């Protein structure tokens with residue numbers, strides 16, 4: 001028995017030994033998971049990109065030279081819509097997160113200005129159709145003062161970057177071709193064009209255009225179009241590309257019939273889009289490039305680019321892709337409930353985004369939302385906008401430790417969201433806060449910013465000598481609230497404080513009951529007696545109603561009728577205090 005017992009103990013010990021390191025490992029894993037859990041998505045991506053680079057000696061060497069390149073591009077075919085802004089703020093946040101982790105990181109946004117003008121821009125008259133098929137950078141600007149067509153539309157969006165705190169190095173893809181940045185990739189792709197064709201065949205079938213053509217579009221030396229040329233032969237030895245400029249290459253532009261032979265290097269042409277996407281990665285040492293989920297569909301452009309990058313150019317595709325996985329794109333961002341799309345010609349332009357929301361709130365919205373979550377914002381939905389401003393204020397209070405988060409994890413997250421949402425340096429102390437709805441009441445009562453400031457001072461919400469960043473914060477909030485009331489708010493949040501004449505007329509016309517008039521007079525006398533706070537005054541309303549046997553609902557309705565000629569309005573006690581003498585006079589005159 002004893003022996004058996006001993007054996008059992010030995011066995012248990014062995015088991016323990018076996019499980020002990022496992023348990024430790026699990027614990028470590030849990031801690032790691034926990035750490036991941038509390039990381040903001042931008043910090044998480046930065047960390048993951050660094051780990052990838054560290055694990056790839058070849059890539060690491062390149063990054064040591066170039067830094068961490070976070071890359072994005074945009075075709076400047078027309079007004080750039082707000083949906084693109086999501087990617088820019090995501091990439092800006094990732095680059096910022098990388099820098100705060102001590103990595104040398106740059107966000108590069110390139111204008112794909114060597115792409116062809118491929119459909120008429122609806123903003124322009126039809127005589128612009130003669131440029132169809134030409135690269136944007138070789139077309140005139142529709143507005144004087146810009147280098148070319150592409151420059152104009154690209155800058156309409158990027159000139160907003162400073163205001164939105166987006167730090168990006170802006171580039172022209174056409175110029176990169178001209179400078180020879182893509183020359184190496186051009187040679188590799190052309191030398192291996194059968195491999196590229198095989199990838200197209202595998203993904204899209206034998207019939208697909210890319211499965212049969214040499215993947216490079218020369219700019220026709222005769223007519224200047226890039227969409228109408230077809231490469232016919234690559235002479236790898238002489239490094240010359242034979243091409244023809246024909247009518248049957250695309251439906252929407254006509255070729256001139258020219259045939260020729262040119263060097264494909266230094267800006268004489270470009271890759272088709274999917275190949276170009278892949279070629280940019282090794283050429284610019286890109287380690288991170290997200291894109292909208294429409295690019296990440298099964299067999300979509302990202303999948304194709306990933307294969308070309310990995311199998312033909314031997315470069316590891318940037319995060320979130322790997323050599324074998326496409327990864328996921330970010331979700332759409334819409335304003336006004338519809339998917340923003342350039343091709344449909346609808347929706348809000350990126351350049352106009354600050355007409356809807358102030359820059360830091362735009363950033364806040366996009367930073368607090370994970371890239372994989374759909375984001376639609378409707379400025380006409382009262383709750384959307386009020387909630388957004390209130391949440392921002394809450395995050396700010398948590399950052400400055402004026403309010404406790406629900407738990408330490410949440411506190412850390414909110415702090416990081418606040419940091420990444422700021423345009424410019426983070427304030428040293430908490431700026432003065434006026435809640436959004438209250439600001440809308442004050443601005444409508446005070447009629448303008450000056451009047452509103454007077455009210456805020458009288459109520460003790462701001463000190464007499466408010467200045468600097470506090471003054472800036474209050475003025476900004478009043479401005480935002482004013483714009484909301486004027487342009488987006490529903491009737492529920494709008495009002496006009498009435499004149500004494502209105503109160504007198506209500507009395508003369510007998511539109512307010514006698515009991516209610518007495519109650520309102522008592523409110524006026526009560527308010528004059530001493531300084532009230534909102535809660536005490538609210539309770540007092542009920543006392544008065546009880547004392548005079550007035551129906552509470554009728555009392556409130558009468559009060560709003562006298563003050564703003566509506567049946568409902570802002571919270572009454574707070575509103576009466578905001579109105580001050582004005583409310584007293586109105587109530588006295590209706591009595």
Ligand SMILES: [Zn+2]
Pocket residue numbers: 220221222223224225228245255256257258
């Ligand atoms: Zn031509």
